[in-house]
Amino acid sequence: MQRDHVFLGLYLAAILAATTIHSPLWLAAGLGLVLLIAGREAFSLLRRAVLTVLAFNALISLSYLGMAWWQDAFGLSPSPWQTLLRLNLRVILLTSLTFLFISRVNLFQALSFSKNLTYVLGLAYSQTLTFRRAHDDFRLALASRSLHRPSLIDRYRASAAAVSWYIEKSLHAATQSSQALRSRGFFHD
């Protein structure tokens, strides 16, 4: 069994453990272990994980605090702090685990048990990277060509132009890949 297959198995087991343990102390210990394994990258890993979940978790946590405060005024709610601590620790632990997994494992190797899956994933991933760069370019192009904040209609036009480019590009990419697969006899090996 390959190293990447083992890591994929360990990652999935760790994810399951992180969702079946409910003590904040153990969740914090799990996070500590992940950071320990991350070594020198620990700080950047934790920072990235916190930034990724910040907006959604802040919204949920503040709303829950508000609801608990409202219910507490009528003596209905248990203390919300334990719940919030558990929830946020679990989310940060899971996100850190995923980032650690991504940084240490070659996913294409980990999924190499299926030839078609590896090819589809490889093709889709390479096109996705191109599209991501193009998406940033389109966004920056609109910003750099606008003296003021673009109007609603301008933003609609920019989104429509970008979408039509993506559709056209994906059709061309599919045709190109099809010809490449055909010429290399991919389906006749």
Add this chain to the structure above:
Amino acid sequence: MHIPDGFISPQTYLPAYAVAAGLWAYAARRVKRDLDADTLPFLAAGTALSFVLMMVALPLPGGSTAHAAGIGLLAVSFGGWMAFLAVSLVLAMQALLFGDGGITALPINALAMGFIGSFAALVTWKLLGRWHETLALFLAGWFSIVLPALLMALVLGVQPLIAHDAQGAPLFFPFGLAITLPAVVLPHLLVGLAEGVLTVLGYRYLTRLRTRLA
């Protein structure tokens, strides 16, 4: 629209993985039957297209934005099973390659957005397409957003009921149905309008392009 990691209990995501795995296997068999040098790249291109459409911000009046998903467009253009696989692959890539979304939420997101969204769009298109093409496409896009949002609101809203501690405090997502249903579904009624427009325009553009390339 999709749910991040850490808010779904194992009592939910493990059975959801079982259901999703069955559907993925069936979809892969269905698609593989037609899988050749043409369909395989189309699946990859559809996946990449769906990925980038999820990044496109659709401006809403008032300065806020909504994100398209392209599920309706994929379903009416490439079929339900292909769209289901493409959206599932996007969600898996977002979770495992870019760290966005989550591995525990993956089956719920895939079932809601990929399966329910794709087939809601496809059924709408098949039922109404002959009667009024534009309306059918628009409604296909609208349903592909609103029905998954409804399912997600239900899944999130039942978490406090099925996963709580001895004091009744929630272990995962903390809000019940009374909050999740209006909070998740109502904004998506509006987002669905933008998705409907995208489906109409995207489908027309894609059809024209395919004719030109043929």
